[in-house]
Amino acid sequence: MDLIDTGLNNRQVAATCPIAEKPARRHIGRAFAELHPHAHAEDIASLLGTRPTR
Numbered sequence: 001m002d003l004i005d006t007g008l009n010n011r012q013v014a015a016t017c018p019i020a021e022k023p024a025r026r027h028i029g030r031a032f033a034e035l036h037p038h039a040h041a042e043d044i045a046s047l048l049g050t051r052p053t054r
Contacts, residue, residue: 001031005044 003013014024 001044001047004028005048 003016008016010025010028011021013028014021017024019027
């Protein structure tokens with residue numbers, strides 16, 4: 001999630017980690033599914049504790 005937070009896409013995350021792009025995409029997708037996201041930016045804000053109040 002730290003790599004996603006820095007703005008890297010799935011391919012860049014895979015290149016940074018010692019895994020292929022397809023497994024990286026799957027792991028990222030699972031992480032977001034567990035968070036029940038509405039948007040990537042909203043989830044990142046939630047992880048960082050900076051989600052705006054509504």
